[in-house]
Amino acid sequence: MNSPEPNSNDLLTSSQLKALEAESIHIIREVVAEFEKPGLLFSGGKDSIVMLHLAVKALQPAKLPFPIVHIDTGHNFPEAIEYRDRTAKNLGIDLVVGSVPEALESGRVQASTLPGASRNRLQTPVLLDTIRDRKFDAVFGGARRDEERARAKERVYSFRDEFGQWDPKNQRPELWNLYNGFTNTGQHIRVFPLSNWTELDIWQYILEENIELPSIYFAHEREVFERDGMLMAYSEFLKPENGEKVFTEKVRFRTVGDMTITGGLKSDAETLEQVIAEIAVARVSERGASRADDRTAEAAMEDRKREGYF
Numbered sequence: 078m079n080s081p082e083p084n085s086n087d088l089l090t091s092s093q094l095k096a097l098e099a100e101s102i103h104i105i106r107e108v109v110a111e112f113e114k115p116g117l118l119f120s121g122g123k124d125s126i127v128m129l130h131l132a133v134k135a136l137q138p139a140k141l142p143f144p145i146v147h148i149d150t151g152h153n154f155p156e157a158i159e160y161r162d163r164t165a166k167n168l169g170i171d172l173v174v175g176s177v178p179e180a181l182e183s184g185r186v187q188a189s190t191l192p193g194a195s196r197n198r199l200q201t202p203v204l205l206d207t208i209r210d211r212k213f214d215a216v217f218g219g220a221r222r223d224e225e226r227a228r229a230k231e232r233v234y235s236f237r238d239e240f241g242q243w244d245p246k247n248q249r250p251e252l253w254n255l256y257n258g259f260t261n262t263g264q265h266i267r268v269f270p271l272s273n274w275t276e277l278d279i280w281q282y283i284l285e286e287n288i289e290l291p292s293i294y295f296a297h298e299r300e301v302f303e304r305d306g307m308l309m310a311y312s313e314f315l316k317p318e319n320g321e322k323v324f325t326e327k328v329r330f331r332t333v334g335d336m337t338i339t340g341g342l343k344s345d346a347e348t349l350e351q352v353i354a355e356i357a358v359a360r361v362s363e364r365g366a367s368r369a370d371d372r373t374a375e376a377a378m379e380d381r382k383r384e385g386y387f
Contacts, residue, residue, distance in 0.1 A: 101270040102135040111258045112215040119145035121157030122333040124219030144171035148204045150196040150335045151178040152314040156291040157333045175207035195338045205241040215266045223275040239263035284349040296329045296344040307340025
């Protein structure tokens with residue numbers, strides 16, 4: 078029996094993904110060749126999972142020559158943490174964890190007392206401390222071009238000064254896929270191999286490469302409550318207030334972040350194909366739809382990035 082002929086849309090998607098993959102692999106290899114101590118930011122989220130997959134693919138059969146780095150708020154989804162630890166063990170690579178709870182305990186950072194405040198902003202000083210202590214001169218990040226406005230201002234090689242800060246007006250030109258990685262002592266580069274990818278590209282690549290994901294990305298029944306129009310996962314870190322009611326709903330999460338600011342959405346999408354069908358018709362980015370911290374102001378992300386955020 079003959080196999081069905083692939084249609085033109087399938088061929089176009091596959092060709093596009095191969096081009097994106099080739100560009101990302103080129104960037105990763107450039108970093109390994111150019112920098113002494115890179116690290117790869119890894120949260121157990123889909124973008125960092127794809128970035129790690131690309132890094133392994135770029136350097137195989139050699140073992141990954143740099144660690145994965147997670148800045149842990151202590152309020153993470155348990156599915157993401159389990160996936161993170163299992164992935165590092167299976168690949169035999171080093172896992173570096175920058176701990177916000179430890180920074181709070183030591184007095185390095187202080188938790189906000191404002192109502193509804195999260196630990197998300199506390200990740201920035203912990204990230205900068207981790208980069209300094211580990212002497213990373215390049216750090217891979219999973220930012221994509223369609224996330225929100227500040228991401229679009231990034232270069233592939235995003236220069237950070239000796240304070241870890243980002244100035245969008247002080248970035249280097251990148252012509253003909255040539256990247257300037259020169260830094261002085263104390264400075265570093267944030268590298269974004271997924272700069273030309275979209276959320277839909279990520280999901281289609283996951284399907285094509287058969288990449289495993291945490292179960293949180295697929296529809297499942299969970300105890301939630303509604304807050305500010307979002308379905309928040311009930312947990313020891315986040316409990317209902319002011320008459321908010323806990324109920325069971327079938328949800329999935331488009332983005333994996335701190336549980337206290339990450340909302341889920343009603344969904345019946347239990348397979349990759351069903352998730353892709355949902356994403357294809359979505360008109361709001363996953364951060365805009367699911368992250369409370371990105372709703373505070375138009376320039377919320379840009380302000381945090383200037384301070385040294387991811």
